Amino acid sequence: MNAHARLSLNHATIKHAPLDDAIRAARAAGIPSIGLWREPVAEVGLARARALVEASGLRVSSLCRGGFFTQVDDEERRRSLDDNRRAIEETSLLASAGAEGSAAVLVLVAGGLPPGSRDLPGARERVRDAIAELEPDADAAGVTLALEPLHPMYASDRAVISTLGQALDIAESFGPSVGVVVDTFHVWWDPDLMRQIARAGASRRIASYQVCDWSTPLPSNVLLARHYPGDGVIDFASITDAVEAAGYEGDIEVEIFNQDVWDDEWAAVARRTADAFQSCVAPALSGQR
């Protein structure tokens, strides 16, 4: 049984699986690609993670995540930049261990307002400044920094970059090694979405396309509000059409943070992910890669 040729299982969808189990679940469901996270990679060590990825035959679609660079304090800021430089290196090493077609893409989450701060424009400027410092490292390593706008409900405590247009304003002020993530959960509501996806295509900035669904009521922890495609209100056809029309040809990750999904069996989650992708996302894709 093979899942769609462009599907990638983001490891966060089976968050509690160690890396080798996550790889096994993806392979068992016939999913050809995986989106990695730094924590489970660190658990086994980078060398072992590379060996596992290489032996798996899976593509690597991205590494989550860098970012969190809105700090005011110089020392905290330096530590964050250093950590992002390590993440760039890890991205390069992991992607090169993946099968042909792997993408050296590091997903960046901006970070929220520093404690006690109300200076949103200032925090946003620091995101731009941090990317300016990291761009040469990414470029040298052949890594794309993929800035991810997060839903505005996370603007204060997780990501001061809230719209695709805002992420593109930053990405387009840099060279081709800075791009953006289009994640349906975060951007589906945006009245300017179609125009911004087309813009991202024109400047060739879509570094990652992630899908999951939105549904209400939101759970008490709003970080865990994501659902399988089809279980909510997002129109995957129109957004996927637009991303295709914008020229994105890479893997498409299903990334779900949801306690019920996390509590489910990893193999079952991988299978259900493949099925949901097949019914909701695949019909809008032009063909097998």
Place this chain on the structure above:
Amino acid sequence: MNAHARLSLNHATIKHAPLDDAIRAARAAGIPSIGLWREPVAEVGLARARALVEASGLRVSSLCRGGFFTQVDDEERRRSLDDNRRAIEETSLLASAGAEGSAAVLVLVAGGLPPGSRDLPGARERVRDAIAELEPDADAAGVTLALEPLHPMYASDRAVISTLGQALDIAESFGPSVGVVVDTFHVWWDPDLMRQIARAGASRRIASYQVCDWSTPLPSNVLLARHYPGDGVIDFASITDAVEAAGYEGDIEVEIFNQDVWDDEWAAVARRTADAFQSCVAPALSGQR
């Protein structure tokens, strides 16, 4: 003791108070204006509500709320439009019972996606269509329809209008009896906010300015996530400056949906509202009206 001359207590801040108690709490705190809601008005009847307002000496700053016109079904849609026409009439009658400087402003919340629908653009078009049907009635009654963009976390189930720019796109396609609400809670995160407030000023569309604060973690019911100004991360100085610079000279409502606030004594809430407004919002205001 007088509160700020431009402060209005939105009745929702003391939601469980009957109308006469809400008026009493506002007056006791020296608050000169009140934002009314249809439900507590209906409880006492419109004639009695008008008499209470008239005797109070308070201004009326708005009536909440009309809207909820995203239905697909013709019969449901007709019922919604009829109800909005009644709300327009109520707005006119209540504002005329208020003290000089009262505003005949009906706040409109768009409504969410109809059950089972994923057609966000379609729902948004129906909002525009409904306002087109209501505009002549509002104009004839001397009422301003104030379309309120709600935070994107409510886009699926409460309001498909999510940004000030989107609300202005609709308002500006109509005559001067269609405006917008600027509510800090809903728009504070928007990277385009300052530009859109200036735009709203240029087209004279700011019909209401409402303030309350944003803070995380969000409560399990995200409808009740609002706080007193100063208890969260919103920079009221910069937003209020912008609204002032845009030429808005009307009352400023404090509207808080929060279970703890609702559980508190009404008089204490009104006093605390006046204090929070004085420290967070008043400093940005150019002077007493």
